[in-house]
Amino acid sequence: MIMVEIALDHAKCKGKECGICAYICPTNVFAIKDSEVLVNSPQYCKLCYECLETCPTAALKIKKTEGNCV
Ligand code: SF4
Ligand code: SF4
Structure with a gap:
């Protein structure tokens, strides 16, 4: 399962x-x-990276982590 963390500076x-x-x-x-x-809802991110590419101040970082299904 892929988890996404989005950091907004x-x-x-x-x-x-x-x-x-x-x-x-x-x-x-x-x-x-x-x-x-x-x-608000990082779980809905589909990793299109549009936000990273368009943010004028490079305020966003996206980290993809492999979560383990339990
Ligand atoms: S625009 Fe950014 S937050 Fe939205 S789905 Fe694409 S990468 Fe994820
Ligand atoms: S695109 Fe604009 S509103 Fe979004 S994180 Fe970057 S500066 Fe902030």
């Missing part, structure tokens, strides 16, 4: 005034709350 992120990742993500992983962009 709030020091780099421009928040709601950007919001590109939230707009572009096909599976609605991100949410906009007040002026911040949050990683």
Whole structure:
């Protein structure tokens, strides 16, 4: 089972005034709350990397880990 961790660096992120990742993500992983962009549903990420490629401040990191089914 593949697990995905998405790290959003709030020091780099421009928040709601950007919001590109939230707009572009096909599976609605991100949410906009007040002026911040949050990683709301990383379990829906399908590793298309659109958000990484379009983020203007390189605020996102995606880590793929192999989880063990128990
Ligand atoms: S695309 Fe980057 S800078 Fe823009 S809201 Fe998303 S993480 Fe923040
Ligand atoms: S890699 Fe694709 S599916 Fe995953 S969070 Fe980014 S835009 Fe969404």
